Amino acid sequence: MKQTEAIKALGAMATGDTPVMEALVKMTLDTMEYCGLDARSYFLVRLAGLAAMDASPYSYLLNVAAASEVLEPDDLRGVLVAIAPVIGTARTTSAAGNMLRAFAVGMDLEEAVAEMDRHMDSSRARRSNRAA
Secondary structure, three states, X not given: OOHHHHHHHHHHHHOOOOHHHHHHHHHHHHHHHHHOOOHHHHHHHHHHHHHHOOXXXXXXXXXXXXXXXXXXXXXXXXXXXXXXXXXXXXXXXXXXXXXXXXHXXXXXXXXXHHHHHHHHHHHHHHHHHHHO
């Protein structure tokens, strides 16, 4: 499979254009019914869990898309701030990056990933320079 075909396939999956994503969204919404939490609390807990386990961008995309009516962008930042002392710096920054990657799905995937990688490389270079 060519790289562009793979990116298109991943983009289709990320935007819900597959039976797998539909099943995952249904499973996410069905479990909310049984947990006893209101919708906002349910998704905040899920986001904290995703950060704690260093989840993939697509996991964030699935949950944030399902939570779009009850969460605001500041809620995502608040979850990371609240859980940072528990999960540590590495997982917190990884979670922030994976959240950004999830939102980049709506953009040109190749361009978004390349830009993110350039940014991360320059951040690593700056940290290395400071440490030296």
